[in-house]
Amino acid sequence: MKTAIIGFAGCGKTSLYAALAGPGSAQSDRAMIKVPEPRLDPLIRLFAPKKVTLTEIEVQDTRGAGSKGGLGEKILNEIRPFDCLLAVLDGFSGLSAPETQRREIEADLIIADLSVIEKRLERIGTDKKKAKGLVDPKEEESLLRARTILEEDRPLRSDQDVAASPELKGFRFLSAKPILFAWNLDEQRFASHVLPQDGPGEVHVAVSARLERDLAEITDPEERELFLGDLGVSTSALERIIARIYDLLGLITFLTAGEKEVRSWPLIRGLTAPEAAGVIHSDIQKGFIRAEVLAFDDLVACGDFKAAKERGLLRLEGKEYVVRDGGIINFRFNV
Ligand SMILES: Nc1nc2c(ncn2[C@@H]2O[C@H](COP(=O)(O)OP(=O)(O)OP(=O)(O)O)[C@@H](O)[C@H]2O)c(=O)[nH]1
Ligand SMILES: [Mg+2]
Numbered sequence: 001m002k003t004a005i006i007g008f009a010g011c012g013k014t015s016l017y018a019a020l021a022g023p024g025s026a027q028s029d030r031a032m033i034k035v036p037e038p039r040l041d042p043l044i045r046l047f048a049p050k051k052v053t054l055t056e057i058e059v060q061d062t063r064g065a066g067s068k069g070g071l072g073e074k075i076l077n078e079i080r081p082f083d084c085l086l087a088v089l090d091g092f093s094g095l096s097a098p099e100t101q102r103r104e105i106e107a108d109l110i111i112a113d114l115s116v117i118e119k120r121l122e123r124i125g126t127d128k129k130k131a132k133g134l135v136d137p138k139e140e141e142s143l144l145r146a147r148t149i150l151e152e153d154r155p156l157r158s159d160q161d162v163a164a165s166p167e168l169k170g171f172r173f174l175s176a177k178p179i180l181f182a183w184n185l186d187e188q189r190f191a192s193h194v195l196p197q198d199g200p201g202e203v204h205v206a207v208s209a210r211l212e213r214d215l216a217e218i219t220d221p222e223e224r225e226l227f228l229g230d231l232g233v234s235t236s237a238l239e240r241i242i243a244r245i246y247d248l249l250g251l252i253t254f255l256t257a258g259e260k261e262v263r264s265w266p267l268i269r270g271l272t273a274p275e276a277a278g279v280i281h282s283d284i285q286k287g288f289i290r291a292e293v294l295a296f297d298d299l300v301a302c303g304d305f306k307a308a309k310e311r312g313l314l315r316l317e318g319k320e321y322v323v324r325d326g327g328i329i330n331f332r333f334n335v
Contacts, residue, residue: 001249001266002058004079006071007088008101009064012184012209016088017061019212019238023219029061035246035253036239037264039296039326043257046304053263055253057245059086070108076174084178084249086241088209091185091193098183106155109175114150116171117143139167150175157201178202178248182241184209187231203244207237252325255296256280273321277331287334291317296326 005013021031034054044052062079065072079085087105089098121143127134142165149159155175156163163176178201185193187208195204215236218224228236246253251266254276267276273293278285294305294314302308323329 001084001251002060002082003084003086003245004060004062004082005086005088006062006075006079006105007064008071008090008096008104010093011064011088011090011101012092012182013064013088014061015209015213016086016182016184016207017059019209019216019236020059020242022216031059032056033059033242035242035264035266037253037255039253039255040262040264042300043255043262043328047257047259047262049257049259049262051261051263053261055246055264055266057242057249070104070111073112076108076112080172080174082177084180084245085174086180086182086245088182088184091183091189092208092210098185102181106175107153110150110153110155113156113171113173113175114147116173117147117150120171121147136167142167146173155179155202158199160200163201176201178250180205180241180244180248182207182209187211201248203248205237205241205244207241212236212238252323254323255326255328256330257328267323269325271323272319273317273323273329273331274319276323276329277333280331283335284331284333288319289332289334291321292330292332293317293321293323294328295324296328299328 005017007013017029017031018025020033025031034056037054040052060082062075065075087102089101090096091098121140124135124140142162145162146156146168149156149162156173157176157178162168168176181202181204183193183195183204183206185206185208193206195206198204211231215224215227216238218227250269252269253264254267256263256265265276265279267279273291274285274288277288277291292314294308298308298313299305302311302313305314308314
C-alpha cells in the first residue's frame, strides 16, 4: 500500500516526509514507515519476545510545483499508481490560504480525471460505430455517472459507489483515491484552527511539519518528553496521521504473539481468517484448520491468555470468520 505526498512548492512536503520517515531519511524520497501499534505493549510484557515487528506502509515524497498552473501533469501522472494521497497545505507562510490550496488541488485531480473520461468516451463512441460488441455498456454507464459527479466539481471519492465500481478500477482515477489533507499550520494557530469535517475517503489533520521534523530527529526519550513538554503537547501528530492513512486504506490490524515474535499485520477490512493466515504465509492459508482468537479488550480485561481461556473468551473460529480489528490470532494449520 503506497501513499504519495503532494502539494504546492514549499508547502512542507519534505519536512513532513522526513518527520514520518525518521532520522536518516534524507537519502531517499521513498520510505517504509512503521504503523504505531500500542496494542502490542501488553503482548510484549506477557511474552518478552525476541523480536517485535510492526506493519509498514510505503510513503513517497514528490517535488512541488508552483500553485500557478496547478500541480502539473508530470506529478499527476506520477501519483496515479498510488493507493492513497497525503496532500500538504501550507498554512504557515501566509502566501496563500490553505483553503484555496485545497480547492486548487481538488480542481487538478478533478480536471485530470475528466480528461481521462472524455478521451475514453470518445474512444467508446468510435468503437460503437465500428461494431456493437466492442463496447461494454456497463463501463460506459459508469463513466457517464463519474463524469456527472466531476462536472459538479465533486471528487469521485464523494460517491463511494462510483469510486469503487469495478469497471472504473483500472482507470485509477485521482479524485477517487482516499486522501488525507495535512493542514500544515503555524505553531501558534495550530490548536485553534477549525478543520473541515471528514468525508467519505477524506480526512483532515492539523500538523506542524517543522515541529514534527525536529521532533523526529530527537531519539532520546527524555529529550523528546522535554521537547513535547515545552510545546505543551503530549504526543506527536504523526502517529495520528499514520493511523488515519491506515484507516483510509481500508486496513485493519490483527496481532500475533509468541516468545519468538510479537507482531502486527495488515488486513483489508472484511476478509476472513484463512485470508488473514495468507498474509503471514500461503502455507498457513492452505493448511488452515481453525483460528484461536482473543479480542484485545478481552486480553486487557483478563490479564493473560490462561484467564481468558477459563472465561471462555478465547474462541475457536472457522473458515468463514471475518477478522476484527485488534484480534490476537493463533492459527492452527496442517502442513
Ligand atoms: N514556520 C514553518 N516553516 C515550515 C513549516 N513547514 C515547512 N516549513 C519551511 O518551509 C520550507 C519548505 O519546506 P519543505 O518541507 O522543503 O517544503 P516542500 O513542500 O518539500 O517544498 P518543495 O519540495 O520545494 O515543493 C522550509 O524552509 C521549511 O523549514 C512549518 O510548519 N512552519
Ligand atoms: Mg520537497
